[in-house]
Amino acid sequence: MDWVNKHLQIVPINTFIDPIFPVENAIITHAHADHAKPGHKNVLATKHTIKIMKIRYGENCANNFQELSFNSPLNINGVKVTFFPAGHILGSAQVLLEYQKDKINFTGDFKITKDDTCENFRPVTCDTLVTEATFGLPIFQHPDPEVEINKLINSLKNFSNRPHLIGVYALGQAQRLIKLLRNKGYDETIFIHGALEKICDYYIQSGINLGNLSKALIKGEKKNFNGKIILAPPSALKSTWSRRFIDPILSHASGWMSVKQRAKQSLVELPLLISDHADWNELTSNINNSLAKNILVTHGREEALVHWCKKRGLKASALSIQGRDDSGEEI
Numbered sequence: 001m002d003w004v005n006k007h008l009q010i011v012p013i014n015t016f017i018d019p020i021f022p023v024e025n026a027i028i029t030h031a032h033a034d035h036a037k038p039g040h041k042n043v044l045a046t047k048h049t050i051k052i053m054k055i056r057y058g059e060n061c062a063n064n065f066q067e068l069s070f071n072s073p074l075n076i077n078g079v080k081v082t083f084f085p086a087g088h089i090l091g092s093a094q095v096l097l098e099y100q101k102d103k104i105n106f107t108g109d110f111k112i113t114k115d116d117t118c119e120n121f122r123p124v125t126c127d128t129l130v131t132e133a134t135f136g137l138p139i140f141q142h143p144d145p146e147v148e149i150n151k152l153i154n155s156l157k158n159f160s161n162r163p164h165l166i167g168v169y170a171l172g173q174a175q176r177l178i179k180l181l182r183n184k185g186y187d188e189t190i191f192i193h194g195a196l197e198k199i200c201d202y203y204i205q206s207g208i209n210l211g212n213l214s215k216a217l218i219k220g221e222k223k224n225f226n227g228k229i230i231l232a233p234p235s236a237l238k239s240t241w242s243r244r245f246i247d248p249i250l251s252h253a254s255g256w257m258s259v260k261q262r263a264k265q266s267l268v269e270l271p272l273l274i275s276d277h278a279d280w281n282e283l284t285s286n287i288n289n290s291l292a293k294n295i296l297v298t299h300g301r302e303e304a305l306v307h308w309c310k311k312r313g314l315k316a317s318a319l320s321i322q323g324r325d326d327s328g329e330e331i
């Protein structure tokens, strides 16, 4: 494993995975801002990751882009690179590297739970697994997202005289929440904050049916939002923007909503435990299924997962990669 160093640099081809500073050659696992940075010379990523990077940072956010489809190996000077779906957001990839008969798989951010808004996770076997650990503690067990959606639908019935203002991350989670509602038969217009518009449009263009969406606040327009759903980035919930909604039910969709303290602090009345990251059971089952004997943990709650691996006779260590947003506040 000496051919990939702790900065996630693939030494023989001088290429970095998700570098947080501008480099000559970068492989980007997905378009969340803590993984995809502008300013690289050459970027290798999936089509959706490249398109979303361009939407967010501009057409010229890297000098050259090269698309790589899932499941189609690319040989770069003796290093074989293959992308497999990570199930995290649209376009998110695991990166399998093969060099001189050694196989290393990088999960990037991932989840195994089914998601109708992205390509679903595929297990990959390897010698070394480099995994995230955002929710790397046994207390983190995400419930079935349908149970959480039912809570929201019941609340809409019980509090039809109040707007339901829900904090969601703009890329991936917003679209997934909308799709989960649509799958439950909720066909009313869903109102969105302007910051969610471009990415929602991109998902729709990509063939993901999100039903009827409308911008929540249009200047000079007065709407009655009672019993309606409004989605906004978590930061907007605390801003003057949200003051125009009268007596809203505040909600927040996040894996962190299992930590009661966090829900309380953010004055969330209706916490929805819906996450785009693997929970403890998914993290550990993926380690088992990978058949890897060597585990490296990139970011998140690393210690517990390293300990769990060592107890099972696996080699494991924490990389403590800086700059990843392990609060889970994905943007």
Ligand SMILES: [Zn+2]
Binding pocket: 030, 032, 035, 088, 109, 330
């Ligand atoms: Zn992410």
Ligand SMILES: [Zn+2]
Binding pocket: 032, 034, 035, 109, 324, 325
């Ligand atoms: Zn991340």
